[in-house]
Amino acid sequence: MTTDSSRGRQRRRLTATVTDLERPRQKVFLVGVLSRGTSAVEAERSLDELALLIDTAGGDPVDSELVRRDVIDPALFIGSGKASELADLTRATDIDTVVFDSPLSPAQQRNLQKLFECDVVDREAVILDIFAQHATSRIGAIQVELALLRYNLPRLRGKGTSLSQQAGGIGARRGPGETKLETDRRRIERRITRLERDLKDFDRTRETQTKARRRSQIPVVSLVGYTNAGKSTLLNTLTGAGVLTEDRLFSTLDSTVRKYELPSGRSILLSDTVGFVRRLPHHLIEAFRSTLDQVKEADLLLHLVDASDPDPERQIEAVRTVLSEIDAGHLPEIIVINKADQAEPATVKRLANLHPNAVIISALTGEGIHSLADVIGTVLDADRTVVRLEVPYARGDIVAAAHAEGEVVAEKHDDSGTIIDVRLPRSRIKAFAEFQVS
Ligand SMILES: Nc1nc2c(ncn2[C@@H]2O[C@H](COP(=O)(O)OP(=O)(O)OP(=O)(O)O)[C@@H](O)[C@H]2O)c(=O)[nH]1
Ligand SMILES: [Mg+2]
Numbered sequence: 001m002t003t004d005s006s007r008g009r010q011r012r013r014l015t016a017t018v019t020d021l022e023r024p025r026q027k028v029f030l031v032g033v034l035s036r037g038t039s040a041v042e043a044e045r046s047l048d049e050l051a052l053l054i055d056t057a058g059g060d061p062v063d064s065e066l067v068r069r070d071v072i073d074p075a076l077f078i079g080s081g082k083a084s085e086l087a088d089l090t091r092a093t094d095i096d097t098v099v100f101d102s103p104l105s106p107a108q109q110r111n112l113q114k115l116f117e118c119d120v121v122d123r124e125a126v127i128l129d130i131f132a133q134h135a136t137s138r139i140g141a142i143q144v145e146l147a148l149l150r151y152n153l154p155r156l157r158g159k160g161t162s163l164s165q166q167a168g169g170i171g172a173r174r175g176p177g178e179t180k181l182e183t184d185r186r187r188i189e190r191r192i193t194r195l196e197r198d199l200k201d202f203d204r205t206r207e208t209q210t211k212a213r214r215r216s217q218i219p220v221v222s223l224v225g226y227t228n229a230g231k232s233t234l235l236n237t238l239t240g241a242g243v244l245t246e247d248r249l250f251s252t253l254d255s256t257v258r259k260y261e262l263p264s265g266r267s268i269l270l271s272d273t274v275g276f277v278r279r280l281p282h283h284l285i286e287a288f289r290s291t292l293d294q295v296k297e298a299d300l301l302l303h304l305v306d307a308s309d310p311d312p313e314r315q316i317e318a319v320r321t322v323l324s325e326i327d328a329g330h331l332p333e334i335i336v337i338n339k340a341d342q343a344e345p346a347t348v349k350r351l352a353n354l355h356p357n358a359v360i361i362s363a364l365t366g367e368g369i370h371s372l373a374d375v376i377g378t379v380l381d382a383d384r385t386v387v388r389l390e391v392p393y394a395r396g397d398i399v400a401a402a403h404a405e406g407e408v409v410a411e412k413h414d415d416s417g418t419i420i421d422v423r424l425p426r427s428r429i430k431a432f433a434e435f436q437v438s
Contacts, residue, residue: 026096028054030064031086033078033102040066043101045311046278050101050123053277056249057129059097076115077108087115099126106155124151124281130250131284139202139290140253146195147287149188156185203290210297217405218259219380220269222295224323225304226315227275230338232256234304234363235272238373243272250275255294262377263370266407271298276322278314285325292326300379301333302372304363307343307351332383334359334375341365384423389435392417398435405431 032047034040043066051061065086067078076083077100090098097119098112104122112120128148135144223231227250232243239258244251255273262268274291285292295301303319305312316335323329335358337343337351342362352358359375361368386409391398399418402408406424413419424432 026059027062027094028059029086029090029093029095029098030054030061031078031098031100032064032066033072033100034066034068035072036070042314045314046101049278050099050126053123053126053130053249054099057126057133059099062095063093073108074105075108075111077102077104077112083112083115087117090116090118097121099123109155123279124283127250127277127281127284131253134250134253137254139199142195142198142202143287143290144253146192146199147281147283149192149195150287151281151283153185153188153192156181156188199290203293206290206294217407218267218269219299220257220271220297221300221302221376221380222298223270223272223302223304224295224319224328225275225336225338226306226309226319227251227277229275229304229306229315230363231272231275231304234302234336234338234361235270237363237366237369239270241272249277253291255291262373264377266377266380268376268380271295276319278318280318280322285322289326292328295323296326296328296331298328298331299383300376301328301331302336302376303333304336304338305351306339307337307348307360308339312337312347312351313354332379334372334379336361336372338363340367381423384425385429386421386423387429387432388437389420389422389432390417390437391420391435395435398432402432 030047030050032043032050034043047064047066051064054061067082069078069082073079078086086098089095095116095118098116098121100120100122102122103124104112104120109120109122128144128151131144132148135141223235225231228247230245232241232245232252235241235243235256235258236245239260241256241258243256252272253274255271257269257271260268260270271294273295274288301323303316305316309315320329323331335351335355337348337355337358337360340348340360340362341364348360352360359368359372361372363369384406389398389402391402395417399420402420402422402424405428406422408420408422410421411418422432429436
């Protein structure tokens, strides 16, 4: 258990490394870049979402500008003319932080900071900041800190002092002739190595758990979707899990698994995990491997879509992009159109037409939950089939394997051995071919 005060401490330490968006509510100016190939509507929506992210992080998005630019300026990203113009504006309006919707190189960030005379960060830093604030479990904190350090390492030059404060005074003495920057860099590298080792230990424990689960043969159904789609709400409605649900982005950073019994009586494991977002930072995906790998090991994905969002189709696309990035793109998927109670009926209808096998629900009111449970059962069964095995008494190992790997629906004994009807995943049938009878 983390106490509130220790959580608070950790939170300050982590967020200080990116930007202090939440202390006190800062005035934030947003910059989007419209390049050839992107539509203005798309860029505007992305900026709207950035404003939501900034608000979640604790900042106040006060104004924004969409800059048209085809060639990125290596020094100032948006070019010196536009940058000076914006600098005048941000100084005149007392802006604390400027957030770019596109990734900035460490050099661009430094140059812009000098020119604007305020903090300049990019979308990735904002998302990292939110994750840092929301990480409560040990594994979540390790993963976030790793992402932050990897993000910060190449940016060390401009942030030397704050990072040295962050690392505390232990062992901070400098060697002869060493600059403070080198000391900082080496300290961070050591910390990264340490965190990577901790994560490996965690992965090993988890692997053992995964093996145990495989043996138990309970199918795992993973809830995936855009952040705020209602994944945790659905888990709660189905299983009473009591997971935190909130109308804010990235409420959930850890995985929660609960057993759920389908109407057929069959049990499944339902797992709720971190939500996705458009352009989820690469550092986060890398650092969150431990959490995201659990999605990859699912037998079925429930892909929740918030039908009340202005652009649910784009969310589906973004989720699928992340899914393929984490090697989970090939898994069977049920599209679940959520928030039907709140969405425009026309949007629900359009989505249902585009995804004919989708299930329409409201995780909040419970509407459609029963048909969802039925569909889950049907899809899981479609991958499995019942075969009859005739196993000689000398082969108790095969009987045991049938019980371990499948669902035994009938078992009887005759003169020659045990006759078993077992429901197996199609991929496992050939392992029993020797004993199969038609
Ligand atoms: N009206 C309505 N609101 C819903 C429904 N499902 C979820 N919500 C609300 O949407 C918000 C987000 O729900 P969560 O369950 O926290 O979403 P999540 O997908 O777990 O989000 P993250 O963990 O933040 O990625 C909460 O305010 C929920 O009450 C629904 O069916 N209808
Ligand atoms: Mg959640």
